[in-house]
Amino acid sequence: MKYDFDTLTHRRGTDSLKWNVKDNELPMWVADMDFKAAPEILEAIRERLDHGILGYPVIEDRWYDAYTGWWEMRHGFKMNKDSLIFCAGVIPAISSMIRTFTSPGANVLIQPPVYNAFFGLIKDNKRLVQESPLIYRNGNYEMDLSDLDRKMADPATKLMILCNPHNPTGNIWGKEELCTVGEFAKKHGVTVISDEIHCDLTEPGKAYYPFASVSDTCAQVGISCIAPTKAFNLAGLKSAAVYASDPDLNEKIREGFRADELSEPNAFAGIAAITAFEKCGGWLDELREYVSENRRTADEYIRSNIPDIKVVRGEATYLMWLDVSQVKGDPAGFGAYLRKKTGLFVSPGHIFGQQGRNFLRMNIACPSSVLTDGLSRLKKGAE
Numbered sequence: 001m002k003y004d005f006d007t008l009t010h011r012r013g014t015d016s017l018k019w020n021v022k023d024n025e026l027p028m029w030v031a032d033m034d035f036k037a038a039p040e041i042l043e044a045i046r047e048r049l050d051h052g053i054l055g056y057p058v059i060e061d062r063w064y065d066a067y068t069g070w071w072e073m074r075h076g077f078k079m080n081k082d083s084l085i086f087c088a089g090v091i092p093a094i095s096s097m098i099r100t101f102t103s104p105g106a107n108v109l110i111q112p113p114v115y116n117a118f119f120g121l122i123k124d125n126k127r128l129v130q131e132s133p134l135i136y137r138n139g140n141y142e143m144d145l146s147d148l149d150r151k152m153a154d155p156a157t158k159l160m161i162l163c164n165p166h167n168p169t170g171n172i173w174g175k176e177e178l179c180t181v182g183e184f185a186k187k188h189g190v191t192v193i194s195d196e197i198h199c200d201l202t203e204p205g206k207a208y209y210p211f212a213s214v215s216d217t218c219a220q221v222g223i224s225c226i227a228p229t230k231a232f233n234l235a236g237l238k239s240a241a242v243y244a245s246d247p248d249l250n251e252k253i254r255e256g257f258r259a260d261e262l263s264e265p266n267a268f269a270g271i272a273a274i275t276a277f278e279k280c281g282g283w284l285d286e287l288r289e290y291v292s293e294n295r296r297t298a299d300e301y302i303r304s305n306i307p308d309i310k311v312v313r314g315e316a317t318y319l320m321w322l323d324v325s326q327v328k329g330d331p332a333g334f335g336a337y338l339r340k341k342t343g344l345f346v347s348p349g350h351i352f353g354q355q356g357r358n359f360l361r362m363n364i365a366c367p368s369s370v371l372t373d374g375l376s377r378l379k380k381g382a383e
């Protein structure tokens, strides 16, 4: 490997949300990696910093080319650059679009267990969380399409947030089910926000399907949220994009972002994204190999040493979704117990919806030595 993912970079005392924990605790929760960003990105930021002036930046033409070039090369999806909009983070963008496309009291449809922030975003905007839970069958997740059709038919439902690939299960949605979601949305007049922030973190050799790419209907009803921040570990830079090819949706999003002051980049947001997409494909491929190896290690370790815990085999993200329904005692309280007993801090499944109450989400984007420590704490907790 050209790049180093083994060296442990200490993060305590660096204003890290993830590492703001007690001395004996090991945080493997929030989706933030314990790896330095690619040297090419750090160099580009350093260069900007060394220039010494940090005034208001603009989004350069290169930024549009970097996104469209990456999506075409990596995901076989040709985006029209005029339909791409910069925004300071996916979550603020979704929040703004909830206000743009729905009124207070309306439903926003999601598929739990799903990224916990969706619940807060909907409730904080005084909208109602409408759930179409995924089906958990034989250790795998699938969409409940007939339920989705029924829920979208509710006149109070005008917006759905799709997580593609899915956090926390690691599912990559298939072309056919995405097409079906698009068909239902069109039939019922629902707009689909497809949050694709994890799309570059698939298992080596596995592709994801951009929602807007799978059919003309999906392109018409869909809004894609994309970013380099998960894959390249740049979350603190607040750099993302929204893509909507439908001119009417696109204009409404822009209006909302203007009102929410969401389209102004910080001094490093543009250059970091450009460098990631232009120069860091090699880094990303090595990272995916490393995470995949971590996944194999964790899978094998848990299977051999902690038979009461079952790994849900995801094919994307660096998050492992663990079924702890068979652990002794109280499965729903296992996350809290684990933290208290062993210091291992993982995300308790209930935050992703009540369907996740007997699960844990463990972040494995860390040096293998840290993973080994985490796994032995997990074993100790399950004893």
Ligand SMILES: Cc1ncc(COP(=O)(O)O)c(C=O)c1O
Binding pocket: 031, 088, 089, 090, 091, 092, 115, 163, 167, 195, 197, 198, 227, 229, 235, 238, 239, 240
């Ligand atoms: C599915 C999903 N969307 C959005 C985000 C956060 O996006 P941002 O940091 O751009 O607001 C996360 C972070 O974990 C996530 O998992």
